[in-house]
Amino acid sequence: MYKNSEIRNHENENGERISSTKSTMQKKTYLPTLRCFSVVITISYFARSDIHLIQSLENWMSAGIKCKSNNTDLISINDQNVMDELLDYLKFIKPPFSFWIGLFYNSSTGQWQWSSGDHFMYLKWRNGHPAYNTIQEKCTSMGPLGTWNSSSCEEKKQFVCLNDNTTVQLHLIQTSMSWSEAMLYCRAHYTDLVSITSTKMQRKVTGMALKAGSDAVWIGLRKERLFGQWLWVSGHLLDYTNWAACQSNDPTFGHCGLMSRTSRFKWTTSCCSVKHHFVCYSLKVAHVLIYSLLKSGG
Known part of the structure; x- marks a missing residue:
């Protein structure tokens, strides 16, 4: 994929300084072989996103509420395409950092699930995670390498919202x-x-x-x-x-x-x-x- 990016600075309605990164990804398509017994294909992905960096540290629950107040939700990472796009944007942020994502441990079902309700099928846990002690570490954060860590939900972290208004x-x-x-x-x-x-x-x-x-x-x-x-x-x-x-x-x-x-x-x-x-x-x-x-x- 070919990528083009531009960075612009502006202020939101609350006077907070926002650095916005607009990036586009363009598809690279390969011609399949037209034979009955096989098809050679390359999966490509097309997306465009606006990223807004805003000063805020919240616990996991407050982060989710803040996302919902903007008609979004904590991000669900359902496949490698979403992960690749997110990592592409994180390169504009200085490490070290740790973000809340929408994955949490549901005590009533005994399962990890996304706060958005999306299916939990893609895994990117860091070695040693999720922690065995799900009483204390029920929420999930992501580091600069894209691996996931189970964490206490009361920790205050930066967080990632996804406005998936895709139709x-x-x-x-x-x-x-x-x-x-x-x-x-x-x-x-x-x-x-x-x-x-x-x-x-x-x-x-x-x-x-x-x-x-x-x-x-x-x-x-x-x-x-x-x-x-x-x-x-x-x-x-x-x-x-x-x-x-x-x-x-x-x-x-x-x-x-x-x-x-x-x-x-x-x-x-x-x-x-x-x-x-x-x-x-x-x-x-x-x-x-x-x-x-x-x-x-x-």
Whole structure:
């Protein structure tokens, strides 16, 4: 990815000095191999965020309240894409530092979870963490290397808010293309081939597929060539699935995913060179706010 950054200084409505970093990431796309038995693909990620550094040290609970007062929440780090973007922004802050993130230990369930309600699937614990003593260390902070530490929730730290007001817009393309051509078209004109990560998104994509002139539509599912795992080309985790009952076990066939009327719009596999209509998606920008202690004269 190519990155461009600019730093600007201004004051907020309370007269606090804010250093804002605006950064953009642009995708680098590689042309897949158009063969029925394999698809070579590179996952790319596109995002743009505004970071605001504001003087504030809070305990974990107060940090979460301050985030919510600005219609945000303590950040959830659900995958390596989010982690990479966050680390990219942290380079503008002088170490050492430690930030609160939204991960906490829920005593009622006996599980670690995100305050935003997001699924807890991505792990980046520092060696020796989380601490065995979850009575004292129920909250999570992150250091300059990106590793997570379990900490007492009463400690006062800087913190990271994420305004994830991202909205997904779907686009039905009623031109028949191979899976690889469809992916390149989506990346050139929108964001990517659609990822279906929930029942809500499944219903939305089904509604689009019903309008298609072809029996089936390509979605962003593809089979990873080396280990044979199914992945979303956008980089989203495959934690929600809606596969049709019968799938081909032929290792030379069916490396791309689609939805069809014959399978009642459940997911099926197909040779990637077959031409179908397809569904792209585009994203509204999310904003990241980092509340940080600005040392005077530093």
